[in-house]
Amino acid sequence: MKRRLASKKTVVCVGPGGVGKTTTAAALGVIAARSGLRTLVCTIDPAPRLADALGVANLGAKPSPIAAATAAALGIASPDRLHAMRVDPSAAFAQLVNEQVADPELRRHIFGNPLYRSVTTNLTGSQEYAATLALYEIRRDGAYDLIVLDTPPTANALEFLETPERLATAIASPAVQWFARPDPREKRFSLKRLGVGGAMVIRRAGRLMGSQFLDDLGAFLLDIREVLGGFLARAREIEAVLKQPDVGFVLVLTPAAAAVSEALYFARRLRETGSPLCCFIANRTLPEPGNHTAASLRASLLSLPSLCDLPKEELDLATTCLARMAEFLAKIARAQKQELERLSREAPGIEITTVPLLPHDVSSIDSLRAIADRLGSG
Ligand SMILES: Nc1ncnc2c1ncn2[C@@H]1O[C@H](COP(=O)(O)OP(=O)(O)OP(=O)(O)O)[C@@H](O)[C@H]1O
Ligand SMILES: [Mg+2]
Structure with a gap:
């Protein structure tokens, strides 16, 4: 894994x-930092206790080094080798708007529009796009x-890969381009441009959501045309970045049938787009099933000092329960092994x-x- 990480940026x-x-x-960040690489782990919404463990619980969108004690406990020689940050979607979009719009008044207008906030935080794919925006900046x-x-x-793992393209397609769609190029003399968004059908839909939406909605929509469509070109250009640049040979995709999966089928599909799609997968990480695998017979389980129970005096009926019951559980786990472990063999074959x-x-x-x-020790030795 160390070798593989060293060949990527x-x-x-x-x-x-x-x-x-x-x-x-x-x-993976820990492994890279241990090998001396200046590493940044860019996380999204980490589980609070993992964030605490890394010391990133209160971090914003700026990378910070992990605490010295954390670095030492993780086997990293110097804390400045491992930095961590959270992707903050609103900060990532704001940076792009700041870059694209020179006029501070217009920027304030865009940021203040409730539709802007909604599009950049709630729209499907906005988190993915924000993550790629952050990546673009850091690279x-x-x-x-x-x-x-x-x-x-x-x-679905593919959503991430397809986001910039989907966004670019959406932005380049005739409808959006049409909105984005209104009559230059217009200072306000006009329903006249929509034609009968479109105007009816918008009016109906306005009736449902209030006239404020129409005002917000109009302002948003007029203002946002300033940044559409920039969003589109950046989406295309990101698409190109994700295909660079120094970018590697690591597909994490659980070794179950549906996950393996999806992983195979993803691997194929990545190959087609010209950015092949780096490796699969099969997380949460069960160990090889041991050969647990009722007699061996009984002997193990009896070897425990606290259980050696257990009445025979209780010992029999405990053995039967354990044997059933061991059989069940062995079945899952065998199924996982078969799925991983299929993954490797296909x-x-x-x-x-x-x-x-x-x-x-x-x-x-x-x-x-x-986990890092295990991945590092793999
Ligand atoms: N090998 C493992 N053994 C036990 N628990 C694990 C293991 N790997 C991850 N977990 C736990 O599983 C949960 C999900 O892990 P994690 O947050 O890394 O998943 P994720 O793919 O990032 O999730 P999301 O898609 O919601 O962002 C966490 O509580 C984590 O501590
Ligand atoms: Mg996560």
């Missing part, structure tokens, strides 16, 4: 919701050897690193170190 952790992307991003500054980018909890040449299911959340320095 950006590693993007993708995968469906809840599989362990943020945890993996943090652990441009060139202060780090490696940036590890966490991605938002999307329902995506030849892409390495799979497994990370075991820990008995608890990864919310302490110790558990993060355990």
Whole structure:
């Protein structure tokens, strides 16, 4: 893993919701920093206890070094090797607007419009786009050897990759272009431009949401044309960045049938777009099933000093329960193994690193170190 990280300048952790992307991003950052690379972990909404553990709970959109004690506990020689930050979607969009709009009055107008706030925080894909905007800026500054980018909890790993393109397509759509190029003499958005059907829809929306909505919409459409070109250009630049050979995608998955099928699809799509996958990380894998017979479980129970005097019926009951549970876990472990074999067969040449299911959340320095150790040795 160390070798693989050293050949990249950006590693993007993708995968469906809840599989362990943020945890993996943090652990990869630890591995890179241990090997001396100036590393930035760019997280999105980390679980509060992991953020606490990394010392990023109160951080804004600016990278900060982790605490010296944290670095020492994680086996990192110097705290300045590992910086961490949270992606702040509103800050990322604000930076882009600031870059594109020279007039401070117009900027204030845009930022003050409730529709602007809604589009940049609630619109599907706004978090993904903000993450790529942040990545673009940090890469441009060139202060780090490696940036590890966490991605938002999307329902589908592909959403992240497709966001800049989708956004560019949406921006370039004739409807938006049409809105973006109103009559230069117009100072206000006019329903006259919409034609009968469009005007009716907007009027109806206005009736539902109040006339303030129409005013906000009109102001938004007029103001935003100043930045549409910039949004489009940046989306295209980001698309190009994500295809650079020094950008690697790490796909985190759980070793279950649906997740493996999705991972295979994602690997194929990445190959088609010219940015092949770096590796798979199969998180929360169960260990190889041991050979637990009722007799061996009974002997193990009896070897515990506190249980050696257990009445025979209770010992029999405990053995039966444990045997059933062991059989159940072995079944899941075998199914996981088969799925990982399928992944390896159908995506030849892409390495799979497994990370075991820990008995608890990864919310302490110790558990993060355990994951990093495991990934580092993989
Ligand atoms: N190997 C593991 N063993 C046990 N718990 C784990 C492991 N990896 C991650 N977790 C826990 O699983 C939960 C989800 O992990 P994480 O937040 O990293 O996932 P995510 O993919 O970033 O989620 P989201 O899509 O919501 O952003 C966390 O509580 C984390 O501590
Ligand atoms: Mg996450």
